[in-house]
Amino acid sequence: MRGRRLCLQVIFPALAVCLAVTAAPVTAAASLPAGFFGVAPQQPLGAGDLARMQGVVGTVRIPVYWWQCEPAPGEYDFGALDAEIAAAAERGIRVQPVVYGTPAWLSAQAARPPLGRQAMSAWTGFLHELVRRYGSGGELWRGRLRRLPVRLWQVWNEPNFVVFWKPSPNPAAYARLLRASARAIRSADRRAKIVLAGVAPVGAGLKTWVFLRRLFRVPGIRHDFDFVALHPYSATLAELDYQVRRVRRAMTQAGLGRLPLLVTELGVASWGSYPSAFVEGPAGQADFLAAAYRRLLGMRRRWHIAGVDWYTWRDQAQADHTCSFCQGAGLLGLNGEPKPAWRAYRRAVKEAGVR
DSSP: OOSOOSOBOOOOOGGGGGSOOOOOOOOOGGGSOTTOEEEOOSSOOOHHHHHHHTTTOOEEEEEEEHHHHOSBTTBOOOHHHHHHHHHHHHTTOEEEEEEEOOOTTTOSOTTSOOOSHHHHHHHHHHHHHHHHHHSTTOGGGTTOSSOOOOOEEEESSOTTBTTTSSSSOOHHHHHHHHHHHHHHHHHHOTTOEEEOOOBOOBSSBOOHHHHHHHHHTSTTGGGSOSBEEEOOOOSSHHHHHHHHHHHHHHHHHTTOTTSOEEEEEEOOBSOOSSOOTTBOHHHHHHHHHHHHHHHHHHTHHHHTEEEEEESOSBOOSSOOTTOSSGGGOOSBOTTSOBOHHHHHHHHHHHHTTOO
């Protein structure tokens, strides 16, 4: 997500390196969920981006910023979002929105969730408008030959991280937001599915599995979502394994072991302005991408993985002081030229038999 995170915390014990990382054979494409191979862009996508993605990228996970779409109460500006979603559909690419950010007319901090009565009413009203516009039978699709209604709606971003949830992460408070959101979305589209906010291994917040364990203890919470989401940022496959296993264990202990898991962000960088274990050079970025997709595909059935989104599509020129590696995590460079990671991504899709 644009405007990312503080340096990721290294939380993996030395024992994690002993985890097996040999992947099982890649699953046949016929059994892969539609749109399994995704990308999480950090900048708006242009026609050239979507043309390059066509036939390779199945899903784009795009941020929908509440403050941009409703700059004043009841005044909606969906022009840019309409264009991006419609253009993706024309290319056969599914859109999975992550809805986030409280507008200034409700809070001085976008990361402060809308939990008060007035703010919550405004939030659920905004969600209702979004689903009526982009969901099943949505206004955007009327008269269009190519329709790909939004089915998956992700509620907020990384609420286990203080950068995205002010004043501090609170699983019970997120549960309140999720419950109201699920009711609003489902009331507007019975075919809609609710995706938990992705949680990431950050230093300034709660560990992913700690946050989820506490969230899963909230009475009735399991009826408020259809997918769990994870951002298992890792520099090695052993670290990736460790994170997914801990989250799957938390899900199993809560009786949610068969629920699907979406990896809505995963990535390392080819370069960056800050020293980081997640900056691995062009060849290292490509090697990690290939190995990570091979591993996640090989373990897809055991871990119930429904999709994996690479973060991100294109490098950004400006360094991000809240993220040590996001600047160079793209599949394309600053000039828009493909990096070795894009070629590795294409190979992963081809080896899986998707195209």
